[in-house]
Amino acid sequence: MKKHQWIATLLSLVCTGLGMFYIGTPGMIIGGTLLMAFQGAALFIFFMTLGFLGLIIGPLVIGLHIIGLIIPVIYFNYRSPKKPMFDEKRKRQFASPWKIVLRTVIGLALFAGSIYAGYTWGSAPFMKTAAEKREVQEAAESYLEQKYNEPFKVTDVDYTWAIGSYNLKAHPVQSPELEFTLSSNEASPPSISNDTYLNLLWGQQLRDRLKPLLAELYPDQAFANAYVNSDIDTIERDYNQLANTDGNISQNISLIVFADLTADNLAQEKERVLELIRRLPSVTVPGETDLHIEYYGADLKTPDRVKKLEQDFDMKGKQSTHIFREFDITKITSTDDIEIRGLE
Structure with missing residues (x-):
């Protein structure tokens, strides 16, 4: 018992x-x-x-x-x-x-x-049923293909009940690394909007244009990410051609720099940032440019981390030592305008 x-x-x-x-x-x-x-x-x-x-x-x-x-x-x-x-x-x-x-x-x-x-x-x-999410997924893929004349794959459909909308992730079939977001309402048929495909595509092209400049100023030290906004109504895939449009352009450039900044070399780093700002207009299209630089210890730059940064621009919880941020680089005219703040 x-x-x-x-x-x-x-x-x-x-x-x-x-x-x-x-x-x-x-x-x-x-x-x-x-x-x-x-x-x-x-x-x-x-x-x-x-x-x-x-x-x-x-x-x-x-x-x-x-x-x-x-x-x-x-x-x-x-x-x-x-x-x-x-x-x-x-x-x-x-x-x-x-x-x-x-x-x-x-x-x-x-x-x-x-x-x-x-x-x-x-x-x-x-929550939404699998059938309802599938309807949104198919509608989004059809919308993107018709808009950009190329096939897309929606990889994630997330419903937010509080606002009655879906948040989706998608990528071009030919470029799976270019993952972007878009939205949908819960109507039937769904109404798709707010896709960021071109923003990330332009950002990818701007990042490629930045590489030679960064290689010169920050040899083996800097990694870039970029995001470009434009209010143009036409579909323009080429970032360079944005200079010929009438829309307002804003571009955000983020850098991760592996360098050990100290009181002794901070002035030299300000000079380097100033030189970067002066030369950025040669690689960007006319418009407002936001520059954000985060500094990390040189010992954090490992082959494995470099590989991950190229896939996902994120230091995964590592604390930066210094930071620089200017929302409009045209306001920077000398090193006196540059503030690199220490975070430790």
Whole structure:
């Protein structure tokens, strides 16, 4: 009997009320079913209230779980001289292994069903089905192909219930490394908007134009990323041709520089930044240019990190030592205008 007590206790620890199904008396099965149903209902209410009742529901769920654990313990330890046949009935209850397995499996299925139902029904108003997401994905791919006359692949569809819209990620089939974002509403058919394909394509071309200049000023030290904005209405893929358009152009250039800046070489670094700013107009199109430079210790430049930076412009939590930021480089006329702030 001790073995059955330990098994029932373990099952109750894992799943609320499952130990009661293991015992298998009609009262235990009814009680276990109720506990599981209450657990599913609590999960449903938690999602429907966006977690605001978590401080109430959390202790309630824990309490239900503890009740489901205590009842089997009481059952196995209960002794009554007034009911001498109780122990015999308890032994007969565990005489058939296949019945024990059957009712335990049924209990496990009911527990899983209650949790699934609580989660599914509770979160349904805030989520979209796979079919709805697929409709948005197909609409986005069709929209992009018609707009740019080349095939695209949408790789991620994320629904934000608070504003009733989708955020998507996509890339050209021929250039999977050029991943960009776009949006969709939840109408049927969906309305696609705000794609950043050209912004990143122009940025990629600007980054390539920057490489010779950076190689000269920051040999083996600097890595660049760029993002270009334009309000032109026509589809222009060539960054250089933006100079011939009437739209407003703004470009953001971000650099990661591996250099050990100290008080002794800070003035020299300001001179280098000034030279970079003076020569940037030779590689950028006319328009406002925002320059952002983050400095990291030279020891952080490893072959593995360089490879990762070329794929994803992110230092992954590493702390920069200094930073420079100017939202409009035309305001910089001398080193006196340059402030490189230390962050350590």
